[in-house]
Amino acid sequence: MRSRLQALRITILSALSFILMLIEFPIPPFPLFLKMDFSDLPAIIAALSMGPLSGAAVELIKNVLHGILAGHTAFIGETANFLVGLSFVLTVSLVQGRSFSKSRAFCSGLAGTVVMALSAAILNFFLFLPLYEKVLGIPVESVIRMAASVNRFVTDKWSLILWSMVPFNLLKGIILTLILSLLYRKLGGFIKRAG
Numbered sequence: 001m002r003s004r005l006q007a008l009r010i011t012i013l014s015a016l017s018f019i020l021m022l023i024e025f026p027i028p029p030f031p032l033f034l035k036m037d038f039s040d041l042p043a044i045i046a047a048l049s050m051g052p053l054s055g056a057a058v059e060l061i062k063n064v065l066h067g068i069l070a071g072h073t074a075f076i077g078e079t080a081n082f083l084v085g086l087s088f089v090l091t092v093s094l095v096q097g098r099s100f101s102k103s104r105a106f107c108s109g110l111a112g113t114v115v116m117a118l119s120a121a122i123l124n125f126f127l128f129l130p131l132y133e134k135v136l137g138i139p140v141e142s143v144i145r146m147a148a149s150v151n152r153f154v155t156d157k158w159s160l161i162l163w164s165m166v167p168f169n170l171l172k173g174i175i176l177t178l179i180l181s182l183l184y185r186k187l188g189g190f191i192k193r194a195g
Contacts (some may be wrong), residue, residue: 008045010054014061017042021066021081027171031124031147034168040085040176045187048100055089074135080120080128088112088173089118092180105184106177113173120169129157136189 021039026032039062047055063078063085070077095108132138140157147154153163181188 011044013046014058018065030168043089047089047105059085076131080118084120088116091115102184106181109177109180117169
């Protein structure tokens with residue numbers, strides 16, 4: 001019975017996460033290909049209430065659904081979203097542990113933010129930017145030009161990562177951390193009941 005209830009919760013949180021992924025928006029002054037969404041929040045709730053594997057399941061299901069129903073990047077964007085989101089969700093879950101407090105939520109969110117920004121930097125530099133070029137024919141140079149049009153510090157692949165992607169992921173992580181901290185009381189009750 002408990003495993004069915006857990007599967008139901010993962011399904012509901014995955015559907016919510018997928019819907020939130022569709023509601024994305026650019027944040028000035030970042031390039032248009034970097035968009036903010038809140039789809040990692042249901043995965044964090046799953047990870048905190050049912051364990052890290054449940055959070056990972058929500059991240060995976062969300063991205064598979066997006067790739068099938070709304071994707072246009074041959075699953076490259078979804079794979080990037082999965083791995084970067086997973087780095088945030090797992091870090092938050094592992095640092096948070098079973099003790100849920102406002103200060104702990106804030107600290108775990110900050111740790112997740114740093115890990116997410118570093119993961120995104122490494123993965124984009126070595127894996128995803130080259131994949132976009134090889135699989136989709138999107139030259140890295142055109143991505144650099146796009147970012148340079150809104151940020152004069154972007155001149156090459158390294159500066160694209162350093163001055164666009166890292167700050168974007170830091171900002172995204174901070175926003176998610178603030179939301180997590182603000183909702184800690186409500187989430188704390190839910191997590192205790194679900195756990």
